[in-house]
Amino acid sequence: MFKNALSILAVLVFSMSAFAKGGTVVGDGGHSVICSFEDGATTIELFDVVQARDRFQFGVFDTAIFWDTDQSIEMILRNLATLDLGHAQEALRESVTRAQAMSGLVTEYETLPYTQDVITYDRLPAGCELKQLGITREGPDRIGVSVLKSDWQRLDDPHKAVFLLHEALHFQIRDPEAVRQIIGYVIAPVFFQMQNRAVVEKIFATGQSVMWDEFVH
Numbered sequence: 001m002f003k004n005a006l007s008i009l010a011v012l013v014f015s016m017s018a019f020a021k022g023g024t025v026v027g028d029g030g031h032s033v034i035c036s037f038e039d040g041a042t043t044i045e046l047f048d049v050v051q052a053r054d055r056f057q058f059g060v061f062d063t064a065i066f067w068d069t070d071q072s073i074e075m076i077l078r079n080l081a082t083l084d085l086g087h088a089q090e091a092l093r094e095s096v097t098r099a100q101a102m103s104g105l106v107t108e109y110e111t112l113p114y115t116q117d118v119i120t121y122d123r124l125p126a127g128c129e130l131k132q133l134g135i136t137r138e139g140p141d142r143i144g145v146s147v148l149k150s151d152w153q154r155l156d157d158p159h160k161a162v163f164l165l166h167e168a169l170h171f172q173i174r175d176p177e178a179v180r181q182i183i184g185y186v187i188a189p190v191f192f193q194m195q196n197r198a199v200v201e202k203i204f205a206t207g208q209s210v211m212w213d214e215f216v217h
């Protein structure tokens, strides 16, 4: 069992180094949720968005569909500036700024390796699956963001903005669940953000995720 897991890991590491030379992978990569319907139609969303909606039980991005990617990041930054998040405020601002810079570093590829299978989520709706959307690598002198062309081009701009923020947050926080909780917080309605300032401050202070029900909603 353990040996099997090791050899799978070895294959993953090999295929990833063959994919892009140099640099180390930052975070767990971004994942999308693809849902298929009986009539053959499919939808694509970021996993972070799907999870936030499922855990927090509210709509996200309802009003943002007309923004382009850079405007979406800008709006996130502006919204955050109105919150008083203590130490988390500066940390978040740093990640949003990094996401803005990373928006110019995206390269589309026909195929992507699956970075990790650390995500186990038993609450995906029927007919939906997780898929690798992007991988960020940090080299000695540059950052590269690789995305899966076919899915990236179908994704709307607010989702692209959230993907970039997810990748940027991983430069500060390793825990994938903690990153997704911060993303959920960032895209939540203002009343939710006001109510949960202490929770997000705690996540930034510890670098660890909290229990999802610690969020007040």
Ligand SMILES: [Zn+2]
Residues within 6 Å of the ligand: 027, 028, 029, 030, 166, 170, 176, 179, 180
């Ligand atoms: Zn992640």
